[in-house]
Structures are given as structure tokens and as C-alpha cells.
Amino acid sequence: MEENKGTTIVVFSGELDKVMAAFIIANGAAAYGHKVTMFFTFWGLNTLKNESAPKVKKGFLERMFGWMMPKGPNKLALSQMNFLGAGPKLIQHVIKKHNAMTVPQLIELAEQQGINLVACTMTMDLLGIEKEEMMDGLTYAGVGAYIGDAEKANTNLFI
């Protein structure tokens, strides 16, 4: 069974609730001894942005995308009941009340557990996201690397 102890998660969605679910499953799997890879693509990339990164010079289109997309894990919206930002505040409040983990804390735990956080270079290029805007410690790779990881894992999710 040893060789089945692998989990990959494509994090396509950049919504707070889905990102939370992704990290809870990933951290759970790592705690049970899985080799875990999270592959962030499209809107999921916003999760890994460094909130305090300096401004990067961009073309017009890339700036437009930049304006429209949340900058980092504290700016994500909910997939349901977002209510112009009141929903995420409510969830953050409930998380604190129940001593559950926030997304930044879940990311930190993921790093401590050696989960491989991969940013999809193809969609970074497409959406005009630069490495300078991203957190430290990420791997940069394309779909080929994901396919290779998924082949070796038993549990492969798309979130």
C-alpha cells in the first residue's frame, strides 16, 4: 500500500472556502504520511500572492487582471454567501471563535509538513502574474510536472 500514499490537489478556484478545504485535505493527507503536491492554477494562484510584495511594472492587460484579482490569502472571497465581503469576515470570525486555522496558518502548516506548493507557470504567464508577486518557497512548473505527480499518487482532486 505504501506506493498509494500520495495526494495531489489542483487548486483552480481562488475562493476562501474552497482554498480552506484544499489545505485541510492536503494537511490531513500529509499528517497521515502522504507525499502531497498542491498545484495552483488560474484563480487559485491568488492564494499564494505575497500581500506585501512591491509593485511590479506591467502592461495594460496584466494590470487590469491585477486590479480584478485578490492579492493574497486574506483577500479571498467566498463561493457562497459572499455578501460583498461580509461572508469572509463572518467565516474569519467563526474560525477564530473555534480555534480553527486561517488560510495563512494552513499555508504555514503545509510548508512545515513539506507539502510541495506548485505555481502553474502557464497561467501565471496568461494572467500576467510575476514571480516577484508570489510568496517565497514555491515551486514553478507546468502541466507536465502535475501529470507526473498525479501518476504516482492515489488521491487526485481538482478543487
Added chain:
Amino acid sequence: MEENKGTTIVVFSGELDKVMAAFIIANGAAAYGHKVTMFFTFWGLNTLKNESAPKVKKGFLERMFGWMMPKGPNKLALSQMNFLGAGPKLIQHVIKKHNAMTVPQLIELAEQQGINLVACTMTMDLLGIEKEEMMDGLTYAGVGAYIGDAEKANTNLFI
């Protein structure tokens, strides 16, 4: 091949169309001899609420979530073309016309086929959902149980 005959589905979304898809795949897999586990978390939990459950005393935050979330399988919205509730009515109409199964019927079939319906205790706690509000016959467990089931299954989906 026998050991591959397992399917797990994380039901994160609480939308009528996604929940229908989840149960159609789960019931199909069970019919083909799979051991099937459905793990309901976040908005997916609303699917398993007992519509006629007595009111449970809750704190303010939990009551707010309660007001905002659908109460049971007949109250779910569509992920597309919801039109303030007209879309789900249209789908229900089409289901009847084609003698297809409604969500409550799909749940019943799942129970008859021995599908393990698991409610995620961590998100129940977070969203303030009590066992008294839920249908009978559910299993209550956390992410660790899900990881264990997914390791033994070949097909693992997140819906």
C-alpha cells in the same frame, strides 16, 4: 482489480445540480460493486439536513448561518441559471417529466445500496450545524477518516 473497486466523493458544493451529479456517480459506482463513501463538508452538508427537524437553540452567529443556508435537499439552488429559484423548479419539472430521480430519491437509493454518507464534524462545528438538524443514518467523522477511505479507493472526486 478487486481492490480498485472503491469510490469516494467529497461533496463540498451544496448546489442542486452538483449534488445530483454526485449522487448519480455514487449510485452508479455502488451498482457496479464499488464500496462508496460520500463525505459531505461545507455547503454540501445542507443536502443532508432534515427538513422537519425541530428548531435547535443556537448562538447569534450560528443562527445567521442557519438563516442563510438551505435546509435540506428540496431547498438547494442551481450553480447556473438559478434565476431566484425558478431554475431549480424547472429542473424538478424536467426530472419528473423524464422519470429521473429527485435528490431525496437519490439519497434513499444511496442508503439502500449501503453507500456511507459521512458528515464532516469539523465544518458542522464551524458553521454551527447540530446533529439534531441532520437526517438519520449518517456517519460523523473528520478529515482523517476521509483520507483513510480515499487511500483504499481508486476513484476519488471533489464536487
Added chain:
Amino acid sequence: MEENKGTTIVVFSGELDKVMAAFIIANGAAAYGHKVTMFFTFWGLNTLKNESAPKVKKGFLERMFGWMMPKGPNKLALSQMNFLGAGPKLIQHVIKKHNAMTVPQLIELAEQQGINLVACTMTMDLLGIEKEEMMDGLTYAGVGAYIGDAEKANTNLFI
């Protein structure tokens, strides 16, 4: 390892960005020697509609669904930042700028690589979609065929 070289993707969502992600993963897996099946159901079916198909005579309900659903890969909306159709135009623009592939090109590549494109007959029936409205070269099948394919594949995603 050979027997693990299989990928199935349930394409439930009919949004441009999710459909792009599905085809990029599918084409990537096929390039790495996987046997790939894409199973289109619910809103995903809109991706495979033939834009220039002649009008099909339909009942009232089926016509209503027809009006509301996009007709083919060039009419899909975005899951995020759709802005009444401006978002998809922006993405198409960026795709051209970066010499990336559009959805019709991704579909063509999938066909060239022998990816099995399956349309779910049950949801076609439910949503009133006729074979005459669909692209050539598709397979028509139900959930049973999907379960069989997923059993033989290692990577099974729901998008």
C-alpha cells in the same frame, strides 16, 4: 506502472476557464501516453455543441433551456470576473497574445491525440439536447461507461 497511465475527467462545468483547464490537463496527460476519457455532463455539454448546427424542433421546456445555455465553445462564460461577457473577451485576447490555445483548438488537439470525448446521454435527455446539435466524433454513453473508465484510470478528476 503502465496500467496507471489513464486519466478521466468529468466536465460538469461549462465555464470557459474550467473547460480550458480540463482540456489542458487532458491534452497534457495524452501527450504523456495516458489513455484519456473526458465525460461531458450537465453544463459541460455546451462545450461540445456545434455552433452551426441547424435548428432542432423542441418542446417548450427544452427550448427554454436552449435559450439559456451557451451554444458551443466560443460562447462560454467565465466562472470569475465574467463582467457580462467582457471577461471572456479579455481572456481570448490574452490567449492570442501569448500564442496559447483557444478552446476550439484544444478540442481539435484532443481529437488528434485520440482523447475519447463522451457526451452524457442522461443529462442530454434531461436538458433537451439532441445529437443533431452536437459536434461530430463524440461518443454517447451513460454513467456506467464512466465508472468502467474510471476504474481503469489512476487520475480521475471532476471539473
